[in-house]
Amino acid sequence: MTQNEKFDKMLRNYCNRDVEAFEFKSKKNTVKFTSLVAACLVFVILLSILIVPELYPQNEFTLTASAASESELKYFTEKELNYFTVGSKEIIPEGVSFKISGENIKEIYAYSEKEYLALAISSWPREYNIVDINFRDKGESKIVDMPTLLIVPFEKDSNDELTIVRKSNKYVSHLKVIDELQTEGEKDITITSIPIDENRKFIYKDYSEKYNDRIIIEITYFDGTKETKSKEVTYKDGKIVF
Amino acid sequence: MKKQFEKYISDYGVSLTKLCLSLTNNQNDAKDLYQATWEKAMRKYKRYDKSKPFDKWLYTICVNTYRDELRRFDKKNVLDFKSDEEKERFLSSIPYEEVDHDEYIALYDAMKILSADLKEVLVLFYFKDYSVKELSEILSIPEGTIKSRLNRARNKLRKELDCNDTK
Numbered sequence: 108m109t110q111n112e113k114f115d116k117m118l119r120n121y122c123n124r125d126v127e128a129f130e131f132k133s134k135k136n137t138v139k140f141t142s143l144v145a146a147c148l149v150f151v152i153l154l155s156i157l158i159v160p161e162l163y164p165q166n167e168f169t170l171t172a173s174a175a176s177e178s179e180l181k182y183f184t185e186k187e188l189n190y191f192t193v194g195s196k197e198i199i200p201e202g203v204s205f206k207i208s209g210e211n212i213k214e215i216y217a218y219s220e221k222e223y224l225a226l227a228i229s230s231w232p233r234e235y236n237i238v239d240i241n242f243r244d245k246g247e248s249k250i251v252d253m254p255t256l257l258i259v260p261f262e263k264d265s266n267d268e269l270t271i272v273r274k275s276n277k278y279v280s281h282l283k284v285i286d287e288l289q290t291e292g293e294k295d296i297t298i299t300s301i302p303i304d305e306n307r308k309f310i311y312k313d314y315s316e317k318y319n320d321r322i323i324i325e326i327t328y329f330d331g332t333k334e335t336k337s338k339e340v341t342y343k344d345g346k347i348v349f
Numbered sequence: 350m351k352k353q354f355e356k357y358i359s360d361y362g363v364s365l366t367k368l369c370l371s372l373t374n375n376q377n378d379a380k381d382l383y384q385a386t387w388e389k390a391m392r393k394y395k396r397y398d399k400s401k402p403f404d405k406w407l408y409t410i411c412v413n414t415y416r417d418e419l420r421r422f423d424k425k426n427v428l429d430f431k432s433d434e435e436k437e438r439f440l441s442s443i444p445y446e447e448v449d450h451d452e453y454i455a456l457y458d459a460m461k462i463l464s465a466d467l468k469e470v471l472v473l474f475y476f477k478d479y480s481v482k483e484l485s486e487i488l489s490i491p492e493g494t495i496k497s498r499l500n501r502a503r504n505k506l507r508k509e510l511d512c513n514d515t516k
Contacts, residue, residue, distance in 0.1 A: 114507065115475070117456055122371040122476040147391070 354391060361404050364477075368408060371472040372415045374460055382418065386411040408476075409487050412469050419465050452510075459509035467502035470495055 365386060369379035389410050390397075397406055460468065473484055481499070485492045 114503070114510075117452065118471070118475040118506075119478075121453065121456055121460070122472050123367055124370060146388075 354387070354394075357390075357403060357407070358387065361407055364404065365407060365411060368411055368472065368476055369415075371476060372412070372469060374457065382411065382415055385414045385418065389414060405483070405487050408473065409489075412473070412488060415469065416465060455510055456506070459506050462509055463502055463505060467498050467505065470498040471502040471506070474499055 365383055366379070369382040369386070370376070373379045373382055386407065390407055393410070397403070463471065469488065470484060470490075473479055473487060479487065481492050481495045484490075484495045488495070490498075
């Protein structure tokens with residue numbers, strides 16, 4: 108063997124040693140691999156924690172009961188209304204659920220089979236369907252008969268700020284609002300038949316082109332008499348502006 | 350991916366160990382390099398072009414990791430081995446066909462004087478008898494540079510070994 112051959116042989120051996128002595132394989136590798144997998148899992152979990160709130164934001168919107176103006180209804184991502192607060196009191200609603208539909212939480216639906224003390228929904232930063240419900244008087248008002256209706260807006264003691272935001276591919280059904288603390292002689296107020304198109308815009312056949320419409324508010328009094336008021340409205344971002 | 354990597358580790362774990370040992374010249378650093386290489390391979394697996402051999406891709410990661418961690422390895426190399434026993438085990442892992450044990454000790458010491466760029470070319474060359482072209486692909490270095498580094502590394506080693514002989 109020449110010196111060159113020996114030199115090459117040494118180096119070849121040096122770079123191809125027996126590695127059994129080093130305990131790199133089998134058990135060690137398995138343990139290391141397991142650690143690696145665990146690390147990957149932790150990474151995925153952390154990533155999920157970061158991403159999921161983006162998809163299902165928590166507490167991004169609240170319901171506010173006007174009975175106590177600072178109260179909030181906490182809304183959670185479980186797609187069920189858990190509770191809301193009136194002042195410091197936590198209220199778990201019965202017979203009422205607010206649900207979020209769509210993967211990206213684009214709509215809020217309010218279902219009510221009972222009379223319900225919920226006076227405001229507010230703060231919906233992602234979509235334009237920000238909802239404000241402000242009932243008249245002191246918040247003892249009750250909403251009944253609001254199938255699939257999303258928003259029930261009334262400005263206290265005034266209809267000047269009535270805002271309705273509702274997205275649906277169907278006509279909004281009859282909305283009936285009963286105010287228990289009615290002003291004298293007043294029984295309930297009804298807003299009737301507001302059609303909405305697929306883009307969640309209100310349709311007013313006679314007026315829509317000009318964005319200058321008239322909405323009808325029907326007030327029923329205890330004595331059975333009714334009073335119908337009409338109001339000029341305009342539209343902004345899918346909302347009616349009185 | 351887990352099963353896939355279990356197979357890769359089974360197939361290439363030993364080779365990678367050899368490469369890590371040869372590059373780092375010590376067991377502990379080799380273990381770190383080995384682990385880091387697999388970790389990076391898993392993370393970058395999506396980028397792996399499956400039409401190409403996995404082992405070369407793996408060795409590229411290993412060498413790149415070695416470069417990245419070089420400062421740390423070099424620093425740790427001051428300690429080399431914790432005991433003579435450890436050094437003995439390290440050296441005894443080399444096949445002793447027609448070569449004296451003492452000559453490997455000399456080679457081990459000589460390898461330490463090689464700079465990283467020379468060492469990685471030399472190690473990869475003898476590790477799998479890769480051609481200059483293959484080395485060029487693995488190391489992403491022009492073939493001319495590979496040849497030049499290979500010659501310089503050999504000459505330097507020879508000179509160092511000769512010096513040791515004359516001492």
